[in-house]
Amino acid sequence: MKKLYSNKWVIFSLVLPGILVFVFAILAPICLSVYYGFTDYSGMGEANFIGLENYKNLMHDSSFGRALLNSLLLAIGFICIQHPLAIVTAAVLDKLGGRAEGFFRCVYFIPNVISVAVIAYLWKFIYNPDFGLLNNILKAFGYEGKINWFSPQMAIWSVLIVLIWHGFGWGMLIYYTGIKNIDPVLYEAASIDGADWKTTFFRITLPLMKPVIQINVTMAIISALKQMETVYLLTGGGPGDTTQFAANYLYQQAFKAFKYGYGNAIGVVFILICILVTVGLNKIFQNKDID
Amino acid sequence: MSKKEKTKVDSTLLQRIKKGCLWIVLILVAVIQIFPLIWLVDFSLASSTEMFTNGLLIIPEKIQWGNYVTAFVDGHFLLYLKNSILINGLAVILVVLISIMAAYACRRMRWKLSGLVKTILLLGMMIPIHATLLPNYKIYNTIGLTDTLWALLIPYVAFSLPQGLFLMTGFIDSIPWELEEAAVMDGCGIYRIVFQIITPMLKPSIATVAIMTFLNNWNEFMMASTYLSSEKWKTLPFSVLEFTGQYSSNYAVQFAVMALTAAPAVIVYIILNKHITKGVAMGAVKG
16 A cells, blocks of 8 residues: 555656646746846847846836835725625625525626626726716716816726726625634524624624635735736726736836836746735734734 | 504514615615626617717617627627637646646655645745746747647646645545545555546535636636737637727627627526535635
8 A cells, every 4th residue: 555655656647747837837937037037138139138237127117116006005995995895795695595695696796707808898988988887977966077087196096996896796705605604603692692783793703704804815915916907908007107017017018118128027026026925924814823 | 552562563673674774785786796787788789879878878779789790790709709618628627637636646645745846836826927928928939839729728727726736635635545545455556546536526626626717717818818819719808809999989889799708607607606606615715
């Protein structure tokens, strides 16, 4: 038996496909990025080695700073707006029961299965100053005049609204599952003791949901950092760099500004930031659990 | 009316008001989530000239099914749908197979590097997909993979694999050893154990991994638009991307193509809603 389970060739053959995929699709591109990050390659012609020049430039690049700031804003938007709403909705939905509960759960999640391509263009139309839904709603409330939702001051908020709206169902569903996993005996005990819904929510639901909230918050922060597709289609990072995000910026630098080397340097820094943030968040939440 | 009866009436009234409030909250959230989509379908059935109204929805004078015909034909709907199904189907099969094999090797087999290899494979979870767009474009271009099925399949598998592996290792740990011991006594080899004994027991987790992989990749278009240039392997989101350029002034047709490309996923989701909900919940909480 022991011999069978430590047969090197069998082990090798089982992990080989996974390792090949990892090396070819993740490790090799990262190595290539590191290499090009040290060059002034434009996408065509010669690649000259320029040392740390790209990284030095990146330190003073205000567009990249803006991109990170926008990720922070988005993460705050997720945590302070989307998640509280999602938890409350999940808690309310949990009390409903019956067919209606399943119906609402289904409806809330639908935007999540729709392609970002559709969502982005749909919202472009919703924000349209001439026939857009949003300006028509404002008109119904008596506001005359057209709001330009993609002006330099408004654009980032318009983008945040779309992202918070699109991801709502996902967050809600995970909180909802978390609430369903709470032992109903606890709620019965609370109601026998005469606790009202407020006390029940803050003393039972929230504390028991802590691990779920931690997972959801971690995922929200990371997805805020990795955001690209919606912004790419909705605003392209503009006007100016007001809605810039790191992934969109590196793509633009490489394929539109023809600074392929610089784009790769951004990519390397971006990967490092993502790893640091993921590891950091896991550390923070692990330590809290021990306390 | 005695005092006791009165308080009873009050409390049922209070109950009803509470219940009513719950419903109002839920309906309000539902309207916010779904109204943009109703608006999309509504406008897709109107003609472009009718759109400049003051109302929220339009009642079209004549329902313009023609918008959908244009979207269906000029959006290459069938070709792109077929490509999406094929590429995503293959990605799901590969992710499930590779993750079961690797998970088994890392959790059950005895070798020194098992922990390290598992950690390395899971590292993929932290890497932002979009950072690999530039170097992968270069690699695929050099070895001639751009515009092929592989250009999408390889990264789709690679970026869904870590999560698949993570879920599978968890599930494999919960399968009792005794089953395998009996199989080994009967002279079963490792491959037969993995594929004939372990795999069937993993059915619920295979469903979870499949659903997560599908949801991750079905709507992906950033890699697709970077690595593909001809129609041959383009996926469903391209119907929308290409149309906005081509029919930039015909808004009604653009609405139709958006509704049409969103439809397959929404219909499948509504049919499989319970399973998908379970899959996402399992995948997300454990992942």
